[in-house]
Amino acid sequence: MKPRIYITRPVGREAVEMLSARCHVTCREQDRPLPPAELAEALRDMEGLMLAGARLPGEVVTQASCLRAVSSVGVGYDNLDLAACTARHIPVTNTVGVVEETTADLAFALLLGAARRLPECDRYVREGHWRYWQWTLLWGADVYGKTLGLYGFGNIGQAMARRARGFNMRVLYCSRRRAADSVEQALGAQRVDKDTLFAESDFISVHVALNAETRHSVGAAELARMKPSAYLINTSRGAVVDEEWLAEALQQHAIAGAGLDVFEQEPHVHPTLLALPNVVLAPHVGSGTAETRARMARVAAQNLLDLLDGRRPKTLLNPEAFRRQAGV
Numbered sequence: 001m002k003p004r005i006y007i008t009r010p011v012g013r014e015a016v017e018m019l020s021a022r023c024h025v026t027c028r029e030q031d032r033p034l035p036p037a038e039l040a041e042a043l044r045d046m047e048g049l050m051l052a053g054a055r056l057p058g059e060v061v062t063q064a065s066c067l068r069a070v071s072s073v074g075v076g077y078d079n080l081d082l083a084a085c086t087a088r089h090i091p092v093t094n095t096v097g098v099v100e101e102t103t104a105d106l107a108f109a110l111l112l113g114a115a116r117r118l119p120e121c122d123r124y125v126r127e128g129h130w131r132y133w134q135w136t137l138l139w140g141a142d143v144y145g146k147t148l149g150l151y152g153f154g155n156i157g158q159a160m161a162r163r164a165r166g167f168n169m170r171v172l173y174c175s176r177r178r179a180a181d182s183v184e185q186a187l188g189a190q191r192v193d194k195d196t197l198f199a200e201s202d203f204i205s206v207h208v209a210l211n212a213e214t215r216h217s218v219g220a221a222e223l224a225r226m227k228p229s230a231y232l233i234n235t236s237r238g239a240v241v242d243e244e245w246l247a248e249a250l251q252q253h254a255i256a257g258a259g260l261d262v263f264e265q266e267p268h269v270h271p272t273l274l275a276l277p278n279v280v281l282a283p284h285v286g287s288g289t290a291e292t293r294a295r296m297a298r299v300a301a302q303n304l305l306d307l308l309d310g311r312r313p314k315t316l317l318n319p320e321a322f323r324r325q326a327g328v
Contacts, residue, residue, distance in 0.1 A: 005048035015297035058084035069307035091322035103286035104159035110259025149201025152208035210237035238263035247272035
């Protein structure tokens with residue numbers, strides 16, 4: 001008998017066809033938030049879940065008595081209760097290894113956009129203010145030859161370092177573990193402590209996962225260490241940065257600007273940030289290209305098929321749950 005699976009959003013024909021060849025698939029047609037109660041109802045007799053742009057709280061996991069596999073379409077997993085899944089021996093996967101280059105593209109775009117004030121330039125032209133050339137018009141900041149500080153040096157941080165090489169940037173990084181010598185040499189990256197990173201960088205790009213240790217780890221003290229000419233870029237998770245302190249630092253010109261793709265209470269954005277001209281804002285679209293989203297969906301579909309067939313995927317988040325389910 002074919003397993004029954006549920007997909008929380010429309011993820012494209014290719015992934016659905018991959019799953020439909022082996023499973024009974026129910027794919028939610030609405031591309032909007034999914035209330036927990038609706039998800040719990042949908043999962044009553046489902047064995048597999050492809051979780052795309054939805055939350056999976058512990059109470060839903062508890063109610064989903066048939067569920068035995070979860071494939072999350074994304075890298076971060078703060079949107080699901082991993083501990084509850086593990087307690088139920090439900091293995092969970094993500095799509096790490098797929099989104100890194102695309103997210104780094106956006107992070108560097110935010111860096112350039114903030115430095116060169118591109119949203120302000122765009123509005124200036126569209127609103128008809130450009131009457132003649134001016135010497136002092138919308139001056140920005142140089143990027144070439146500056147210092148890039150990477151808070152987190154995983155796959156996306158290293159992808160940012162590769163892009164920085166093309167701009168002849170000095171690259172500093174701060175992470176719990178030091179990268180291999182070969183990686184540091186190839187990327188021209190130097191590991192420093194957190195205080196040094198924030199004090200010496202012209203651009204800080206945040207690439208740490210959100211957990212208890214990193215929540216609000218960019219706050220008043222870190223922002224105070226930054227140069228008045230420095231910029232903060234965040235494409236990781238909004239709650240890594242304390243938005244109240246960031247809004248104040250930007251408003252008081254304690255730092256020059258910011259580029260943000262993620263926020264603490266998405267889709268709510270701090271009202272001060274919305275009003276400030278020195279912030280570039282994006283609606284959490286780090287992986288938002290047709291090519292990358294299609295790859296994410298394919299990988300997530302294959303992960304789900306592997307789990308349902310008892311095969312171990314490469315991107316298990318809780319291998320202990322897989323071992324228990326497999327009786328190993």
